[in-house]
Amino acid sequence: MSVSKEDVKHIANLSKLNLTDEELEKYTTELSDIVNFANELSNIDVDGIKPTAHILDIKNVFRKDEVQPSYDREEILKNAPSKDAGCVSVPKVVE
Amino acid sequence: MKEYEVIIGLEVHAELSTKTKMYCNCSTTFGADPNTHCCPICTGMPGVLPVLNERVVEYAVKAGLATNCEISRFSKQDRKNYFYPDLPKAYQTSQYDLPLCIGGHLDINVNGNKKRIGITRIHIEEDAGKLIHDAYTGDTLVDMNRCAVPLIEIVSEPDIRSADEAVAYMQTLKSILEYLEVCDCKMQEGSLRCDVNLSVRPVGQKEFGTRTETKNLNSFKAIHNSIEFEIQRQIEVLENGGVVHQETRRFDDVKGVGYAMRSKEDAQDYRYFPEPDLAPIVLSDEYINNIKDNLPEMPHIKKERYVSEYGLPEYDAEILTSSKKTASFFEKTNSICNNPKSVSNWLMGDFARLLNEKEIEIDDSKVTEENLASLIMLIDKGTISSKIAKQIFEEMFETGEKAEDIVNKKGLVQISDEGAIKEICQKIVDANPQSIADYKAGKDRAIGFLVGQVMKETKGKANPQIVNKLLLEIINK
Numbered sequence: 001m002s003v004s005k006e007d008v009k010h011i012a013n014l015s016k017l018n019l020t021d022e023e024l025e026k027y028t029t030e031l032s033d034i035v036n037f038a039n040e041l042s043n044i045d046v047d048g049i050k051p052t053a054h055i056l057d058i059k060n061v062f063r064k065d066e067v068q069p070s071y072d073r074e075e076i077l078k079n080a081p082s083k084d085a086g087c088v089s090v091p092k093v094v095e
Numbered sequence: 096m097k098e099y100e101v102i103i104g105l106e107v108h109a110e111l112s113t114k115t116k117m118y119c120n121c122s123t124t125f126g127a128d129p130n131t132h133c134c135p136i137c138t139g140m141p142g143v144l145p146v147l148n149e150r151v152v153e154y155a156v157k158a159g160l161a162t163n164c165e166i167s168r169f170s171k172q173d174r175k176n177y178f179y180p181d182l183p184k185a186y187q188t189s190q191y192d193l194p195l196c197i198g199g200h201l202d203i204n205v206n207g208n209k210k211r212i213g214i215t216r217i218h219i220e221e222d223a224g225k226l227i228h229d230a231y232t233g234d235t236l237v238d239m240n241r242c243a244v245p246l247i248e249i250v251s252e253p254d255i256r257s258a259d260e261a262v263a264y265m266q267t268l269k270s271i272l273e274y275l276e277v278c279d280c281k282m283q284e285g286s287l288r289c290d291v292n293l294s295v296r297p298v299g300q301k302e303f304g305t306r307t308e309t310k311n312l313n314s315f316k317a318i319h320n321s322i323e324f325e326i327q328r329q330i331e332v333l334e335n336g337g338v339v340h341q342e343t344r345r346f347d348d349v350k351g352v353g354y355a356m357r358s359k360e361d362a363q364d365y366r367y368f369p370e371p372d373l374a375p376i377v378l379s380d381e382y383i384n385n386i387k388d389n390l391p392e393m394p395h396i397k398k399e400r401y402v403s404e405y406g407l408p409e410y411d412a413e414i415l416t417s418s419k420k421t422a423s424f425f426e427k428t429n430s431i432c433n434n435p436k437s438v439s440n441w442l443m444g445d446f447a448r449l450l451n452e453k454e455i456e457i458d459d460s461k462v463t464e465e466n467l468a469s470l471i472m473l474i475d476k477g478t479i480s481s482k483i484a485k486q487i488f489e490e491m492f493e494t495g496e497k498a499e500d501i502v503n504k505k506g507l508v509q510i511s512d513e514g515a516i517k518e519i520c521q522k523i524v525d526a527n528p529q530s531i532a533d534y535k536a537g538k539d540r541a542i543g544f545l546v547g548q549v550m551k552e553t554k555g556k557a558n559p560q561i562v563n564k565l566l567l568e569i570i571n572k
Contacts, residue, residue: 014364016178053171053193053375061374062149065113068120076133076239084229086129087236090180093226 002039003032098298099330102306103255103291103322107268108246109278110222110286111154117221117245118145118188118373125284129227129238137243139184145372147172151245152195152376154277155219156386158247159196161271161393162214166383170195172219172370177363180237181223189248191367194218195376201271202395203263204413212264213252222246247277253292253303258322262315265289266417270394273419288313291322294339295329304329305339309346309353321346324353397422405435414443420457424464431468434475441467445485449492461495462488470498478502480509482555511558513565516549519557520565523548531570542566 008028012019019027073086082089116123119136136143159166173191196217203210222244227236249268255261269287272278280287294306309325312318324346329339346353392400394416401412416422421442429438446467450457470488473479479487479502487501502508510516523545524531534541542563549562 010364014176014178014366053169053369055371056374058374059377061146062152063120063146065115065148065150066120067114067122070121070132071134073128073130073133076130076138082234084232084234084236086131087227087238088130088180089229089232089234089236091235092228092233093180093235 002035003028007031096330096334099295099326099333100298100300101256101322101326102253102294102296102303103257103261104253105249105251105255105261105264106290106292107249107251107265108222108288108290109158109249109272109280111151111245111247111277112279112286113148113150113154113245115148116243117148117151117219118243121243123244125281125286127240129236130240132240133242138239139182139242145188147373147376148245151219152378153386154245154275155195155217155247156378156383157275157277157390158249158272159199159217160383160387160390161275162196162199162201162217162249162268164196164199164214164217166378167193167195167197167376168378169193170376170378172373172376173367174370175220176366179223180235181226181242183224183237183239183242187221187223188243188370188373189220189367190218201264201267203260203267205257205260205263210254210260212254212260215250215252217247217249220246220248258319258326261291261322262319265315265318267394270417270419274391274394276391276419282313282315285311285313289318291318291325293322293325293329295326295333304333305341307339307342307344309344310356312346314348317346317348320348320351321353324351328353394419394422401435405429407435407439411436411439411443415439418457424457427464428468428471431465432471432475434471437471437474438467441471441488445488446492449489460492462491466491466495466497473498473502477511477558478509479507480555480557480559482550482559483507483509486555507556509558510553510556511561513561516553516557516561517565517569519549519552520545520562520569523552524566524569534570542570 005024005028008019008024008031011031012024012027077083077086077088080088110123113123115121116132116137119134121132121134121137124132136145156166170190170193172188174186175189175191176186178185194216198216199214201212201214203212222241224237224239224242227238229236251264255264269280269282272287273280278287282288289312291309291312292306293309294304296302296304307325307329309321312321325344332339340355343356344353345356397416398409398412401407401416402409405412407415414421415425425435425438425442428442429435432438446457446460446462450460470484470491474481474484487498487507490496490501491498527545527548530541530544534545545566546559546562549557549566550559
């Protein structure tokens with residue numbers, strides 16, 4: 001396996017996901033398959049090819065620094081599962 | 096105890112004073128109602144397309160040129176992934192391996208000694224939102240107004256060796272950013288803040304010690320005190336045979352104590368990768384040279400000019416030019432009254448004192464350049480004494496009234512009529528035989544006492560040079 005159970009646990013932890021033992025097995029296999037598939041690219045000879053910073057051949061896409069109206073607060077908070085005092089409310093994180 | 100050497104590097108975050116956010120047209124104005132400067136782009140809704148604010152690039156290049164950096168002809172943005180409620184996208188758009196500016200330096204002045212501090216890089220990135228702790232519910236409230244406000248992060252080399260050097264570096268950087276007008280540098284509002292990376296090692300040891308990072312310091316005092324605290328803490332740990340852990344720390348400015356924030360098992364893993372939604376930034380020589388040619392006069396150049404052009408002492412020039420606002424007030428006032436040393440004395444003396452007492456900035460004061468210039472001209476013409484001028488200035492500062500109006504209203508015109516002054520001098524000499532005897536016995540100070548008595552009698556309105564002259568004439572008769 002190119003991805004270990006420990007790797008999956010680490011990634012799950014970074015993503016704030018709790019995995020059951022079965023899920024851990026399953027994702028270890030599936031993620032290994034994905035990484036193996038992507039690793040095929042390593043077999044390609046890239047000598048003399050410049051590193052790619054962006055897949056499209058574009059550069060300097062800018063906008064002017066001009067204020068436009070923002071969204072209504074109600075609209076912005078519409079999807080929040082919990083809100084209070086005009087803010088999104090989340091479980092305590094401030095030490 | 097062994098002797099230790101301190102190694103410090105600073106990461107300074109400066110919010111850019113653009114009108115709009117980094118990737119959308121929402122306003123960046125500070126202090127708005129929570130979540131009223133937000134749109135789907137800055138709140139991380141799926142399917143949106145961010146577009147970079149052109150002024151962000153311009154401001155970052157200005158900062159890079161003013162700190163002697165090389166400007167990258169090719170630069171890109173990257174995603175820095177981490178999970179925290181102040182970051183709705185769950186990644187911060189930043190720059191990883193191809194920052195906009197590389198390899199500069201700043202010259203700082205510490206207690207009269209010049210020192211060069213290297214700058215590793217300057218990159219552009221977005222700010223995070225603000226978390227407010229709700230004491231009533233115990234929950235955390237998220238205000239996303241600050242999400243995606245543009246920042247530059249200025250990373251120094253580990254060249255700093257003390258708290259004083261760190262503060263001098265920060266002050267120099269602040270004054271440059273103010274001169275460039277790319278950041279309002281209001282530290283109390285968090286628009287200029289820094290992280291301190293610090294380690295200690297026994298003198299003579301080659302390898303660096305383990306460093307800690309103290310985050311988000313937003314006053315010179317906090318920077319100074321947190322460094323002193325952390326140096327002491329690390330030395331004590333080592334002296335007691337312990338090990339310094341690599342960790343992120345906070346500093347409580349009120350208690351004067353630092354503490355660890357994140358434990359090390361929570362090791363950072365940002366999984367940087369190139370930002371696919373944003374195009375690379377390619378800058379031409381023409382673009383860079385155009386910005387270079389239009390940079391304002393920098394503080395250290397202005398300082399030299401104040402010495403050569405106005406004949407000011409270096410000390411005055413240093414203080415006047417450390418703030419752009421003070422320098423511009425000085426130049427405008429002097430262009431009217433043409434007495435640089437006197438303008439400087441007022442700005443560094445009574446004016447500075449009153450501004451400090453009121454805790455306001457010079458441009459918030461009621462005294463205008465025109466008013467200060469006319470006050471100085473009244474002194475220079477001999478209309479008022481410099482002692483009375485101080486009194487008038489206090490009133491100008493309080494009320495914003497013009498110097499002439501206060502002089503006329505209160506009848507403070509200086510008495511330069513020798514006849515009138517001579518009469519009062521004679522009266523004072525007659526009333527103080529002991530002082531005359533002292534003076535004749537060689538105590539020069541006695542004359543100062545007599546001058547003081549005459550000034551008191553005339554409520555400070557007598558011309559002190561004339562008083563001095565007449566007193567000597569009477570006594571030596």
